[in-house]
Amino acid sequence: MPQTRNQKDMKRALELVSSLEQADPELKRIYGGLCHSFPVMVLQSGLCQAVAFSADKASGEGPRARAHQKLLEHLGAILEVEGDLLAHLHEAPTTAYMHHTRRVLEAWVYFKRFAKSVLKVEAGGDDEGR
Amino acid sequence: MQTKAFFLQALTPVHPGTGQVSGSVIDLPVAREAATGFPLIPASSLKGVLRDGRADEAANKVFGSLEQMGELTLTDARLLLLPVRSYAGTFALITCPLVLQRWQRDAEALGLSSKLSQPSITGEEALAGSAIQYNNQVILEDIDLKVKGSSEALAKAISGLLFGKEEPDLMERLALVSNDVFSYFCQTGLEVIARVRLESASKTVASGALWYEEAIPAEAVFSSFALAKDAAHFAELHRRPYLQIGGEASVGRGLLRVLGGV
Numbered sequence: 001m002p003q004t005r006n007q008k009d010m011k012r013a014l015e016l017v018s019s020l021e022q023a024d025p026e027l028k029r030i031y032g033g034l035c036h037s038f039p040v041m042v043l044q045s046g047l048c049q050a051v052a053f054s055a056d057k058a059s060g061e062g063p064r065a066r067a068h069q070k071l072l073e074h075l076g077a078i079l080e081v082e083g084d085l086l087a088h089l090h091e092a093p094t095t096a097y098m099h100h101t102r103r104v105l106e107a108w109v110y111f112k113r114f115a116k117s118v119l120k121v122e123a124g125g126d127d128e129g130r
Numbered sequence: 131m132q133t134k135a136f137f138l139q140a141l142t143p144v145h146p147g148t149g150q151v152s153g154s155v156i157d158l159p160v161a162r163e164a165a166t167g168f169p170l171i172p173a174s175s176l177k178g179v180l181r182d183g184r185a186d187e188a189a190n191k192v193f194g195s196l197e198q199m200g201e202l203t204l205t206d207a208r209l210l211l212l213p214v215r216s217y218a219g220t221f222a223l224i225t226c227p228l229v230l231q232r233w234q235r236d237a238e239a240l241g242l243s244s245k246l247s248q249p250s251i252t253g254e255e256a257l258a259g260s261a262i263q264y265n266n267q268v269i270l271e272d273i274d275l276k277v278k279g280s281s282e283a284l285a286k287a288i289s290g291l292l293f294g295k296e297e298p299d300l301m302e303r304l305a306l307v308s309n310d311v312f313s314y315f316c317q318t319g320l321e322v323i324a325r326v327r328l329e330s331a332s333k334t335v336a337s338g339a340l341w342y343e344e345a346i347p348a349e350a351v352f353s354s355f356a357l358a359k360d361a362a363h364f365a366e367l368h369r370r371p372y373l374q375i376g377g378e379a380s381v382g383r384g385l386l387r388v389l390g391g392v
Contacts, residue, residue: 039155040342043322046272094254094273098314105317108155124326124340 005106009078013110016074017118030067032121038071039108047101048089051075055086078107132361133240137292137390138171138207138352138373143321143345144384146171146376156322157341158377163208166228168316169346171207171375176354179373180204180366192363202363207352208232211288211304212312214319217269219261221349222305224270225288226312227251233353240355247287252308257281261302268305271319281306292351292389321345345383352386 017035020028034054041050051072058068072085079100081088092100115121146161146169160169181193194200210229216222230246237244249257256268256275259282268275285304289297307315327339356364367388376384 036340040322040324043155043318043320046318048272095310098273098310101318102314105155109153112155122337124335124337 009107010110012077013107013114014118016077017111017114020070021118024063026063027066027070028119029121030064031070032115032119034067034071035108035111035115035119035121036123039105039112042101042104042108047097047104048086051086051089074111075104079103131241132358132364133242134356134358134361134364134367135237135242135244135291135390136354136356136367136388137210138176138354138375138386139292139389140346140348140350140352141372141385141387142348142382143323144171144350144376144386145343145345145378146175146384147343154344155342156344158343160320160344160346160376162316163206166316167313168209168229169320169350170209171352171354173204173206173354175375176207176373177202177204179375180369192358192366201359202366203357205236205355207354209316209346209350210353211300211349211351212315212319213347213349214270214315216262216303218264219259219303221303222258222262222268222270223300223303223349223351224305224307224312224315226307226309228309229312230284230306236355240357244291245287246291247284249284249306251278251306254311255308256311257284257304257306259285259300259302259304262305268307270305270307270311270315273311273314275305275307275311294390319347321347343378345378351389 020031038050041053054068054071058065058072076082076085089097089100147158148161150157151159161172162168163170177193181189192200192202210233211223211225213221214224227250230248234246234248251257254275255278257279258268258277262268263277266277268277281304282301284306285301286296289295289300323343323345325341325343326335328334329336356367358364372385372387374384375386378384
């Protein structure tokens with residue numbers, strides 16, 4: 001019996017978020033904050049700008065860069081894109097881009113929930129959007 | 131039965147809330163149609179505001195009471211025009227073939243003779259007014275659409291319904307986009323407002339006290355129909371120059387003016 005998209009998203013989000021449960025507390029805190037703020041950034045600025053923001057932050061060292069790397073990795077997993085996500089988004093036709101945006105918004109409902117219940121990170125942490 | 135089409139134009143962002151919804155990344159989203167996901171103002175909100183707490187006999191007759199059904203029927207106010215940020219002309223007012231077809235179908239079903247032209251558009255093209263075109267494109271937030279032609283005839287028809295005359299702003303800003311593009315902006319083009327609760331002593335954000343609310347942007351236009359045995363009841367629609375609908379009234383949300391008279 002095939003599963004609904006919501007069932008698959010929930011399972012995937014739980015696996016991906018739980019993979020950070022034992023991670024460095026600072027990485028966990030920043031990643032959890034991003035789970036809350038990222039979909040809002042997508043709504044306010046568009047998927048490309050939100051991903052470009054994370055790609056920029058992911059380029060350095062330390063827990064903040066690693067949190068953004070994880071976010072990009074998890075976005076790729078949900079969108080089923082291997083390799084450079086930003087390059088893929090740049091080249092996607094408008095219809096595919098609109099579809100990707102809506103997929104991310106749909107799936108990130110679960111990332112938000114699990115950031116709270118699994119990683120114990122509430123919305124409003126001081127690292128959101130940084 | 132008499133029928134009247136009327137329209138509501140948002141003067142400030144509108145938040146016809148649904149309470150907390152678990153299926154959205156926004157904590158307090160706006161009400162939407164189940165099948166299309168387009169934002170709407172429920173008829174019950176509209177009716178409550180028009181009645182405004184009156185319980186006299188005349189109001190009971192028009193709006194109903196526990197003993198008797200009201201003589202004025204209102205439909206949900208559906209989104210007709212959505213403002214979207216535009217590279218040229220600041221913002222565009224977008225609509226789509228599905229919205230126009232549904233309005234025309236409903237108007238005919240309710241016995242109205244008013245017509246809206248029904249141009250078609252698909253894919254990444256648009257019919258557009260002069261103010262929002264740049265280099266033969268309409269650039270809406272992060273979506274670029276190719277101008278296929280002018281939206282003038284459609285703008286004239288919608289202007290006639292809303293204002294009874296050609297309204298220059300609408301004539302210049304209207305864009306007819308495909309159903310898919312309209313649907314995309316109905317999800318991603320609304321206002322997202324961050325709200326916080328502060329600790330009263332420290333004036334810092336209380337832990338976990340950040341939430342996001344959604345609002346339909348100012349300039350949006352909604353369409354609704356009123357039905358009544360007696361056409362005199364339609365005067366209730368225009369009793370005040372503006373209405374306040376939906377939540378967040380104390381921070382200025384939900385001010386709308388009533389337009390139209392067909």
